[in-house]
Amino acid sequence: MTLHSMKLILAATTALGLSSGAATAQAEAADYILATASTGGTYYPVGVALATLVKVKLQPGDGIGMSAISSAGSGENVRLLREDEAQFAIMQGLYGYYAATGTGPLEEAGAQENMRSVSMLWQNVEHFVIDSDLAETGTISDFVGQTGQAMALGRRNSGTIGSNAAILDGFDVDIYEDYELVEGGYGPSAEALQNGQVAGISTPAGVPVGAISQLFAAAGDSVTLLNFDADQIAQADGGRELWTEYTIEAGTYPGQEEAVTTIAQPNFLATQADLPDENVYLITKTIYENLPFLQAIHPATQAMAIEKAIAGLPLPLHPGAIRYYEEVGVEIPDRLRPAE
Incomplete structure (x- = not known):
């Protein structure tokens, strides 16, 4: 705290x-x-x-x-x-x-x-953040495409890693097979991205997330918060009627000049x-x-x-x-x- x-x-x-x-x-x-x-x-x-x-x-x-x-x-x-x-x-x-x-x-x-x-x-708002060098579209597809890369998606047995597994399964990604998982809480995960130890992180939480605020304050535009389009929202939800569209307004995080459309669950x-x-x-x-x-x-x-x-x-x-x-x-x- x-x-x-x-x-x-x-x-x-x-x-x-x-x-x-x-x-x-x-x-x-x-x-x-x-x-x-x-x-x-x-x-x-x-x-x-x-x-x-x-x-x-x-x-x-x-x-x-x-x-x-x-x-x-x-x-x-x-x-x-x-x-x-x-x-x-x-x-x-x-x-x-x-x-x-x-x-x-x-x-x-x-x-x-x-x-x-x-x-x-x-609402638990999904924050998928990736190294900006890998952000070709600025959407979750950039994250999905990084198979074989090191990713920080939460601690073992955590709700974070569980929800990330469920979301990415909608894109035919098995996080345990397709990524090299680096386990850790939100703070260490953000530090790992900032230090180049992982290609991306996902930190679902209420807005604003302290670890994400600190990451953007320190890393600036070298990291990118990813969007979801309508089709991607449906894919992520997988018919559960659990995840819905959520807008992270511009200025929520340091240097965030535009609103980001992501997803959230309760x-x-x-x-x-x-x-x-x-x-x-x-x-x-x-x-x-x-x-x-x-x-x-x-x-x-x-x-x-x-x-x-x-x-x-x-x-x-x-x-x-x-x-x-x-x-x-x-x-x-x-x-x-x-x-x-």
Whole structure:
């Protein structure tokens, strides 16, 4: 996390104050672990903000605390929830789909019956960046064409490498066979591209991504952020109805003079099905009653709104979250209600 983010969290925490609502008898005191991803992306600072919010608002009166930890991302987070090494996790929509269906990298583990959704958080925006000497068209086709090259596409078992594998499979690329993979988090991957150790990287995260900002500030026009055209968007999605068009506006990153059309999938907050309903209710309520706090920490959360809270969720909602949403008038479709 950057020093700027830390200062924002401290300032926002002070503004929130230490008062909590009246203690609820049904709440059970607990200290929860929230799994995020590598520190150079968006999951970690947003996770720290979520955990700080819960600790400040719910620990004094209700005894509910939360701490954010870094991890390898969505793929590992599924395991952390399953093995009770974490009770909450931020996760890509794709991995929620895998968890719900027991498909993809979770085929051997099977459907994750003990996982539930809490809330949609923000869109995970795909940032495919390549050495400018290789950017002939300025589109994802430049990346696809670099078979045999060293590429940094995420840590082993991470959501990053999983989503990159799914996207590039739509272009008949097997990343494990066709590229020389260099494993690492977002910061090390960006440094590897800057230093010429890899030809390209992909860092899906909420805009702006800290590692990408640092890369463009240091490398300038020697690296290129790639576009997707309409046909390429359809190829990348592969019929999942998960990835959609997303515009990274000009000026988002240092030296970015033109808007870039890329793709994005949803991120969401997941939890364990057997957590107390009251605790999940209070956490969900606290998040939506304090959105300005989260939005002051990271711009990715500025898209959060109660109207979008359940959009695109891949797993059934936790009953505690359902209770809050129904209180504020959100209509819950049958597909998001857990089986009795």
